[in-house]
Amino acid sequence: MAKQFKPETLCVQAGWTPKKGEPRVLPIYQSTTFKYDTSEQMARLFDLEDSGYFYTRLQNPTNDAVAAKIAALEGGVAAMLTSSGQAANFYAIFNICQAGDHFVCSSTIYGGTFNLFGVTMKKLGVDVTFVNPDAPEEEISAAFRPNTKALFGETISNPTLEVLDIEKFARIAHKHGVPLIVDNTFPTPINCRPFEWGADIVVHSTTKYMDGHATSVGGAVVDSGNFDWEAHADKFPGLCTPDESYHGLTYTKAFGKLAYITKATAQLMRDLGSIQSPQNAFLLNLGLETLHLRMPQHCGNAQKVAEYLSKNDKVAWVNYCGLPDNKYYALAQKYMPNGSCGVISFGLKGGREVSIKFMDSLKLAAIVTHVADARTCVLHPASHTHRQLSDEQLLEAGIRPDLIRFSVGIENADDIIADIEQALNA
Numbered sequence: 039m040a041k042q043f044k045p046e047t048l049c050v051q052a053g054w055t056p057k058k059g060e061p062r063v064l065p066i067y068q069s070t071t072f073k074y075d076t077s078e079q080m081a082r083l084f085d086l087e088d089s090g091y092f093y094t095r096l097q098n099p100t101n102d103a104v105a106a107k108i109a110a111l112e113g114g115v116a117a118m119l120t121s122s123g124q125a126a127n128f129y130a131i132f133n134i135c136q137a138g139d140h141f142v143c144s145s146t147i148y149g150g151t152f153n154l155f156g157v158t159m160k161k162l163g164v165d166v167t168f169v170n171p172d173a174p175e176e177e178i179s180a181a182f183r184p185n186t187k188a189l190f191g192e193t194i195s196n197p198t199l200e201v202l203d204i205e206k207f208a209r210i211a212h213k214h215g216v217p218l219i220v221d222n223t224f225p226t227p228i229n230c231r232p233f234e235w236g237a238d239i240v241v242h243s244t245t246k247y248m249d250g251h252a253t254s255v256g257g258a259v260v261d262s263g264n265f266d267w268e269a270h271a272d273k274f275p276g277l278c279t280p281d282e283s284y285h286g287l288t289y290t291k292a293f294g295k296l297a298y299i300t301k302a303t304a305q306l307m308r309d310l311g312s313i314q315s316p317q318n319a320f321l322l323n324l325g326l327e328t329l330h331l332r333m334p335q336h337c338g339n340a341q342k343v344a345e346y347l348s349k350n351d352k353v354a355w356v357n358y359c360g361l362p363d364n365k366y367y368a369l370a371q372k373y374m375p376n377g378s379c380g381v382i383s384f385g386l387k388g389g390r391e392v393s394i395k396f397m398d399s400l401k402l403a404a405i406v407t408h409v410a411d412a413r414t415c416v417l418h419p420a421s422h423t424h425r426q427l428s429d430e431q432l433l434e435a436g437i438r439p440d441l442i443r444f445s446v447g448i449e450n451a452d453d454i455i456a457d458i459e460q461a462l463n464a
């Protein structure tokens with residue numbers, strides 16, 4: 039399906055193709071387990087010799103249909119759903135890094151991912167070096183070590199809204215024989231498909247635009263199938279040497295282009311178990327059915343709001359890569375010519391206190407710990423999502439203390455602007 043159809047059609051139709059007499063709408067397979075007729079049939083599944091469902095922690099038909107839709111949208115070979123974006127990021131790295139390994143990561147990433155990589159994964163023995171994504175190639179290359187196994191970045195960073203030069207990152211990763219993993223949560227595959235620019239693995243917090251209605255926390259890992267693990271077999275023993283927990287099966291030999299995603303499902307999901315519930319996958323699928331309609335509306339509204347803010351003299355600064363004077367405008371035009379995302383950040387003259395007063399005065403836009411929802415919402419990272427970071431870490435992550443993260447919804451742009459205006463005057 040991926041090859042034949044355009045993204046709009048994939049949003050609506052990919053993943054679930056019912057046969058004669060089957061439900062038109064993707065059913066929720068609310069079942070932990072699946073029935074077989076012989077013991078032999080079941081045994082073959084456990085040996086990964088046959089594909090089929092046996093236990094929802096490993097695979098579930100509802101989840102698989104939605105994962106297939108996301109894989110088709112990204113242009114990948116396969117995907118796996120996870121219980122959250124955090125789980126997706128953890129699995130994406132842990133699938134190829136074990137204790138003693140190291141990876142390189144853009145310093146401007148989501149605060150939760152920053153903690154996961156910089157604190158929790160270090161406790162597991164996986165080390166990370168954060169680099170300024172805008173630094174020259176030689177400087178980023180200098181962070182690589184013999185035990186480096188991956189390079190990681192966000193297409194558009196949350197909440198700093200910096201645009202990743204994906205081609206540059208892919209070049210650096212491949213020069214060092216490791217895959218580029220890109221968190222594509224903010225643009226979604228409607229606005230950017232990182233595989234087309236050389237990324238090897240894509241991760242998502244499906245909680246954001248993909249769900250789009252703030253109903254379900256979820257994540258996804260998508261495999262392009264393009265990275266040649268065997269060519270760097272010494273770096274990736276988990277994929278290129280026998281897995282004792284599967285009777286000595288070697289993922290690259292048994293599954294070829296599907297090696298990475300099969301290991302993530304058959305080994306990590308089996309052992310760590312952060313599955314998405316089929317009910318949530320069903321809701322995610324409903325969101326995906328309108329993703330191609332919602333993204334242009336989010337982006338169009340955000341553009342209008344950003345232009346309004348940049349002309350208002352109460353506003354100290356506005357950061358939106360759709361504004362021609364933005365530092366990332368050229369990169370955004372290159373990687374996301376049809377629009378980037380609906381999230382804007384800005385600061386008000388008078389700093390932190392004025393920003394907080396402004397937020398408290400908004401009526402349409404709600405203060406919530408969320409972004410990328412159909413409803414306009416707003417957050418102050420320094421006092422909310424990034425509370426755990428020191429001022430030094432905040433600045434390192436590019437977050438000013440007065441930064442307001444404004445997630446523009448799909449309401450009428452004039453109504454959103456009127457709400458901002460009355461709050462600025464309050």
Ligand SMILES: *Cc1c(COP(=O)(O)O)cnc(C)c1O
Nearest residue numbers: 122123124148196223243245256
């Ligand atoms: C929200 C977010 C995450 C974490 O996802 P959850 O679904 O909240 O676990 C990861 N990356 C980015 C870019 C995000 O915006």
